Amino acid sequence: xxxxxxxxGHSSQSKDPAQxxxxxxxxxxxxxSVAAFNNLKRICETHLQGKYKIELIDLLxxxxxxxxxxxxxxxxxxxxxxxxxxxxxxxxxxxxKVLVGLDLRPAETARSEK
Numbered sequence: 001x002x003x004x005x006x007x008x009g010h011s012s013q014s015k016d017p018a019q020x021x022x023x024x025x026x027x028x029x030x031x032x033s034v035a036a037f038n039n040l041k042r043i044c045e046t047h048l049q050g051k052y053k054i055e056l057i058d059l060l061x062x063x064x065x066x067x068x069x070x071x072x073x074x075x076x077x078x079x080x081x082x083x084x085x086x087x088x089x090x091x092x093x094x095x096x097k098v099l100v101g102l103d104l105r106p107a108e109t110a111r112s113e114k
Contacts, residue, residue, distance in 0.1 A: 020079065
């Protein structure tokens with residue numbers, strides 16, 4: 001698990017509404033951080049099939065980003081694109097919570113499928 005290069009933010013030139021940009025904020029390579037990355041990657045492969053980009057941001061490397069990006073807990077995933085910005089905190093093991101939290105699936109659909 002390697003942090004993504006610091007690109008200074010997401011590209012505002014991406015006009016493809018099918019492109020999802022997700023930032024995963026972690027604090028080192030703890031078991032929870034690794035689990036969050038693996039869970040997010042699995043969810044994206046299942047539901048977004050190549051229409052996503054995960055930016056891994058290690059707050060131990062650049063702690064100032066936590067304040068600037070309003071991150072209060074790690075691991076956290078933030079949906080940058082498509083707008084609006086959405087955030088889910090935790091190891092992302094609860095797939096339904098992640099799907100609803102990131103608006104990959106509406107809450108009504110998630111509840112009716114149980």
